[in-house]
Amino acid sequence: MESMEIAEKLQDHFSEEVLDICDFHGQVGVVVKRERIVDILRWLRDSPEIKMDHFMDLCGVDNKKRQGKNLLRLEVVYNLYSIPLRHSIRIRAQVPENDASIDTSTDLWCGASWHERECYDLMGISFNDHPNMRRVLLPDDWSGHPLRKEYPLKGREEWSGLEKLKHKVVKLQEFGLSDGTLRTKAERSQTKGNEKS
Amino acid sequence: MKIQYKPKRNLLQTILHSEIMQGMAFTLRMLFSKPITRQYPQEKPDIKLGFRGQHALVRDEETGQSKCVACMRCVTVCPSRCIHIRFHEDEDTGSRVVDSYDIEALRCVYCGFCVEVCPVNAVVLTEMYEYAAYDRESIFFNQERLLANWDAFAEMKGAAIKNYVNPFWRPRGIPESRLPAAKRLDVPEEWTIEGQVVGNLVKREQ
Amino acid sequence: MHVLIILIEILVLFAVIMLHVAYATYFERKIIGHMQVRMGPMRIGWHGLLQPIADGIKSFFKEDIVPEQADVVTFRAAPIICLTAMLTSLAVLPFAKGWVLANINIGLLFLFAMSSLSSYGVILAGWASNSKYTFLGGLRSMAQVISYEVAMGLSLVGVMMLSGTLNLTKIVEVQGGSFGGMYIFPQIIAFFVFFIAMLAETNRVPFDLPEAETELVSGYATEYSGMRYAIFFMAEYIGMMVMASIGTICFLGGWNGPFEVTIFPPFWFVVKVYAFMFVFIWIRATLPRYRYDQLMTIGWKLLIPLALGNIVLTGFIKAFTG
């Protein structure tokens, strides 16, 4: 089935939820509200003529610098594919900034678990009822969500463990094992000084 | 396509350990085969043309200086931002004069983009690969070091340096019209579109 | 005077064996290397001939690290227990007629006792290091030694029945008169059981579970370094040699050979032991590793019944043929 047809069917079925349908290079994305996302996904997976059984991808998007109607600050993108019927669709669920959460899809595909953890980790969208909503790629004590547009590329501050590490280097110096050249970012930029101009 | 499995072994094969014996026979045979080890420092690997190794600035035979015109294309394209150029504009001619050309080789990812985009073939990744050092300073290349690297490379190449063409300077299979003037070098026929390798089936059709 | 001679004999044996151990590692590395289309050690000496010596010196001068939470006394003692037990068992091995330190009547039993004792070293090392990998390695080793000791002992009962003695020298002598001069022909089942049990006893592939590199890092020796690690290594190689010697003595006719080498009486013994060692290495280069429970299954469900059956069979044959 053509992706557009699926999108239209989806719109018939969930007319309240579907906000927009967009087509780009033959790939169809359906912009939906977040409230009934699990129902939408379940319908896509279970209805016999659509049968989206392969959960290709899930990722979060920060819409801060992006123009488009019906777009909220955050977005969760689901890419689904049907292996027996060979068609695909993209679902883009809108998530507001002040309540960055959406229902989990791990009940449908348990493989979505780590996708959602990654999305939480890097984008800060939490998933309700997820069995293990912790960071996955970054350390547990990391602050902030790096893929948000306001997060600077080089990070906000020095890593909190750096002081401890510096202490260790000093200790190692006593044994002649290090020349003690570990410097913080501020110190580095001082020594470089003019080089950066 | 469904995978075909080998048949199960029968009782006799189980008792005789036939499959293990086959494996043992094979390893025994390999015991007398020629080892493939290369005894590295004595036996150097055969480095192919266009290997992405140590950086160098080509020393222009006429001026004895680098060919760089400070167009900043390499600085712009560098994905790891390890090239730093400073230049000033000559007040008389309006052309750019390079003050310093630094490459932080420890940041470099050896992608070769800088060589590819250089319009005058000034910067090059040579085939030298043995330049490990004990301190960071000796792997920070400034203009003199880069020119010296080229001299070392030229010495290694010997007479062949005259006609040295790097596949990043003059990519194989790219028509000359798509290259800047300085990159339209003489190359073996194989590198040109006319000399390119085509498949047997295609050849037959022609 | 007698004591002094024995002391000198011990020293000579010790030196010879240590040299053999050193070159057994070289032998193994070379053989495995060539089987894997590489060259093995090549750097020190001609074709790496001095490599084992360099390794010995290196490990001797390396720092001896003891983990903070380890039981220090046991941790330090464990490798020594291993090595001592293995070295002691050398005393009863007859390398040629009359070439034996202690010609005792229960030689075979003594060997079993010593090889079990050396596994204490392994278990203690596993426990004393206070690390989970070593602990698992120690546990595995304990279970393995217990189950395979039984199979091995039972497999040699047939040899004892045929020869009627436990004295190793006598076993060889009696064996010389049997069919082919080797017990491997009448005792082929026992030899099969013995061979597999031997691999398991010496922790060799495919039964190298106590030190399974990809599972337990280095098993019981994970926390050891420097000389102590080298001692474990030595114990393992002496263990290999002792086991190969038992196999040679009990099944391959000891120092007997097709012709006598008068200049060097243990010639055939050494050849056979090295043939065994070669097979050890050859197997290591070929086979994957069993899982822990599969190892147990083989020990208890295959080898022990086979060995018991062999005893019954040998008994019947002996009874009917006289």
Next chain:
Amino acid sequence: MTRPITKTVNVPVADGDGERYTLKMGPQHPATHGVLRVDLELDGETIIKCSPHVGYLHRGFDKIAENRTYAQSLILTDRLDYIAAMANNVGYCVAVEKLLGISVPLRAKYIRTIVCEMSRIASHLLWLATHALDIGAMTVFLYCFREREVLLDLFEELCGARLTFSYPRIGGVRQDVTKNFVDVLQRFVADFPMHIEEYETLIDTNRIWLKRTVGIGVLSASEALELGLTGACLRGSGVDYDIRKHRPYDAYDLVDFEVPISDDGDIYARYRCRMEELHQSGRIIQQCIDQLPPGSIISEDAPDLVMPLHGQRKVEAGSSSYGTGLIRLLEEKEHFPVGDIYVSTEVPKGELGFYFISDGSGRPYRMHMRSPSFIHISALPALAEGSMIADLIANIGTLDVVLGECDR
């Protein structure tokens, strides 16, 4: 239909009070293929609970890519699955081409297919080597490396690097193939089935190998799908899903090959699938060499490396656009089509997907990689719980994970 994330644990505990303890396996461990940490809760040697921890190698590629041009981000893909960097490069380029609407010349397509399959062979060889080593067969390791070396030498001849290739370009490839490359490759492909037979002599029917792999880590088709597995792991469970057939890219629809599938879903089935894929890759390469058409290797409208703008590949010496000028050019939102696209390719590990959002500027607004290893590691508990430590090692091996790709 739905299933909890972990299988119900069915472990025989002898007397009910078997003492449990935890073992933190990794991140430094010989068998975890990089920096994977697996926290195990053990009862004896039986795994009761297993939770993998990743992220030790996280470099933030998604974030970096947002601040680089499309061409520059190519080098990031080298460092995903460094075992088969070429396949990642090609996957990235295919995705960007689809986004920017660039068509690739036929010759470049064929060359890409060749290098993709070469890297599939290289990756599967390394997988077989380490998998066999994990299970204890150390000799296969060296034999596999012997063949892999030939491929790496060929890659070196083609693009000057042995590990981080950066060979394809958006709109084509960097270099044309040489006569020597084709000859050596052809000889390699002709000999390769013989080498596969050599590996199989050592392990294929070996009783120890069978004992360690048959019936271990079994996944049914629906389980594998639900866990999101792709590649040989999914096909080993009997699902016929190969992107090369489902959504052909490059020259895959022009060559003839089979997709091996097995219904057993255990480690041995996955092993057999990958071994069969080696044969098929050889077939594909042979066909591509035979059919290699003449022509250009890079599209006319491929963006320039420096200025990623349409149809301006011509370089004028001395034309300066560094500094604010270029930044402004990159920020201008009129160069590329605006939209989002998800394109996946079949890399040796499974399905490598790239999700791009373009806002028209010279840099991607958002790039997301769906890395197969990441999902495969998340499936580890389902495979390993209830089995023994030795099986955990075999299971990590059979998933064929590369931590560089997992952590990004």
